[in-house]
Amino acid sequence: MATPTWARRLQACWLALLAAACSEAPVEPPPPAFTVTDSGGVRIVVNSGQQWGEGEGWRVTEDPVVTLGVRDYPIEQQFERLGEAIRLSDGTIVALELGDMQLQAFNTSGDLLWTAGGIGDGPGETRPYPDTRGVLTKLPGDTLQLQNGQDRVRFNSTGEVIEHRKVDYARFRRWGRIFLQYCPFEPYFLHDQIVVCHSQMPDPRPDVFTREQTIMRTTWDLERLDTLGAFFETAWTVDDNRWRTPIRSPLGLKGIFGVAIRPRPTLLFARNDNYRIEYWDIAAGALTMVVERQAPRRARTPDEADFLVKWTVSAGFGSDRSARDPDDDRWSAIDSVSIAQGFLLDELGYLWVRRGPSPAEVDQSELQQITTPDGEEWAIPAASGLHDVFRPDGVYLGTVKLPQDLRITEVGPDYIIGLVRDQMDIQYVWMYGLDRGGG
Numbered sequence: 001m002a003t004p005t006w007a008r009r010l011q012a013c014w015l016a017l018l019a020a021a022c023s024e025a026p027v028e029p030p031p032p033a034f035t036v037t038d039s040g041g042v043r044i045v046v047n048s049g050q051q052w053g054e055g056e057g058w059r060v061t062e063d064p065v066v067t068l069g070v071r072d073y074p075i076e077q078q079f080e081r082l083g084e085a086i087r088l089s090d091g092t093i094v095a096l097e098l099g100d101m102q103l104q105a106f107n108t109s110g111d112l113l114w115t116a117g118g119i120g121d122g123p124g125e126t127r128p129y130p131d132t133r134g135v136l137t138k139l140p141g142d143t144l145q146l147q148n149g150q151d152r153v154r155f156n157s158t159g160e161v162i163e164h165r166k167v168d169y170a171r172f173r174r175w176g177r178i179f180l181q182y183c184p185f186e187p188y189f190l191h192d193q194i195v196v197c198h199s200q201m202p203d204p205r206p207d208v209f210t211r212e213q214t215i216m217r218t219t220w221d222l223e224r225l226d227t228l229g230a231f232f233e234t235a236w237t238v239d240d241n242r243w244r245t246p247i248r249s250p251l252g253l254k255g256i257f258g259v260a261i262r263p264r265p266t267l268l269f270a271r272n273d274n275y276r277i278e279y280w281d282i283a284a285g286a287l288t289m290v291v292e293r294q295a296p297r298r299a300r301t302p303d304e305a306d307f308l309v310k311w312t313v314s315a316g317f318g319s320d321r322s323a324r325d326p327d328d329d330r331w332s333a334i335d336s337v338s339i340a341q342g343f344l345l346d347e348l349g350y351l352w353v354r355r356g357p358s359p360a361e362v363d364q365s366e367l368q369q370i371t372t373p374d375g376e377e378w379a380i381p382a383a384s385g386l387h388d389v390f391r392p393d394g395v396y397l398g399t400v401k402l403p404q405d406l407r408i409t410e411v412g413p414d415y416i417i418g419l420v421r422d423q424m425d426i427q428y429v430w431m432y433g434l435d436r437g438g439g
Contacts, residue, residue: 067430
């Protein structure tokens with residue numbers, strides 16, 4: 001029996017639909033925002049995208065929720081030279097005044113609650129050191145730790161002295177010319193770990209050489225000294241008629257260091273030639289994770305390069321040699337602008353990286369107007385207020401915008417504390433609220 005016309009037409013329609021479906025290319029999944037590999041026990045995370053989507057991300061209050069610091073009254077808030085400011089679990093804010101090495105505790109209304117420390121020889125008091133500065137950190141349980149030279153003083157949350165210890169420096173120096181206070185980071189007393197450093201230079205020094213910065217660790221019993229790693233930077237020498245002075249190029253290949261007490265004593269090292277940050281577990285003495293982010297770099301402007309050469313080179317570099325010569329190989333790294341300009345680990349283990357401007361992400365820094373004592377005027381990019389945030393596992397979440405002149409001293413679960421200066425050079429402590437609910 002012949003197939004009805006309507007049935008033939010329906011069959012043709014089905015065949016056409018099947019053919020069209022089969023001819024469509026399979027939908028490719030979007031590329032992953034990060035990849036994770038393992039290299040000899042070291043976790044390597046390469047981030048090519050971010051986790052936060054449109055409208056997501058952490059939010060910071062538009063204005064500070066707590067402000068400490070005044071020009072005239074009350075005198076308790078007339079800060080002279082602040083070191084760090086941190087917040088305790090009950091909301092108390094403790095600031096370190098470097099002028100008299102004193103801890104000052106305030107409530108959120110700005111009332112002075114207590115003071116501790118100071119200059120002297122009594123319990124909790126320390127002496128000023130000309131070649132180092134005091135550093136205030138917070139340990140678990142709201143224990144406050146003051147590091148000053150060879151002294152480590154610990155206070156409880158009401159300012160009472162818990163412990164005052166001093167490094168046995170005679171025993172410490174049996175290892176040779178290694179130093180506490182000359183390391184490229186500020187805190188070197190981390191829980192019961194002591195982080196020290198040694199800068200190795202060749203002798204005699206050639207015109208151009210690679211300087212080695214060795215970072216080491218020990219404990220308070222000073223029984224053994226272990227090497228964490230060796231980090232390198234290019235340098236060269238200049239003939240100053242009397243001796244050959246080592247110089248570090250402000251434009252050349254080098255890195256920046258940081259240390260963190262919480263959630264675990266960690267040494268951080270950021271490469272300058274790419275966006276790569278290494279995590280070193282200090283207690284274990286091993287590299288544990290490498291975090292990379294694929295982001296475009298920014299070239300320095302000629303004015304910016306000239307300013308760096310003239311005003312940030314070592315004092316041994318005479319003014320007659322301060323002019324940048326594009327044909328000189330020592331200045332060939334003019335485009336080598338580190339994206340990571342600073343970083344810290346917060347209480348929860350998230351990495352915050354203060355970054356430089358990135359033109360591909362429409363991130364143009366404000367210009368900073370500088371007038372030198374001899375009347376020269378410069379307009380160079382100011383510090384960025386953008387901070388890249390990475391999860392404790394190294395995955396890039398996104399960016400948080402903060403005031404570009406805020407020097408962050410602590411990031412807590414729901415707050416950010418930092419220091420600022422106004423045009424009259426008055427210092428303030430600002431605390432912002434932080435909402436981590438988005439993403």
